[in-house]
Amino acid sequence: MKNHIVVNANKRGRPVTTGTGTVIGVRMLDELLASIDAWIAAQNERDLSRPKAIRHLVELGLTGATAGRAKKSAKSSKSTELAGNQLDKMTDVSASPEEQATRKRRLLKGPSEFRDVRVDRKSKR
16 A cells, blocks of 8 residues: 655645735834824724835825826827817906906816815825
């Protein structure tokens, strides 16, 4: 009779939590850690740890850095110009030039409800 090798189905050790990736050790000052902990407390997630929070904040910073700090693209400036031209055609001629400019600027900027929702850019009022 042959001896059978029995493989234990239960694997030992820690389970893989984040998959394969590069481990980066970062030294942070107490003020920065306090800011991160305050941000974690403001979130509505119970199992949000510091590493998860830092990864999330880095992702937010990278997407916000490219979208918020980038110059206006040629496409967006062209669309703003075309919209401005259409608004010039529809302006109320009885209003003063300052009032016309204010109305045009407000319409091109968009409603505050939509501006306040944007996470990737600071609100400019």
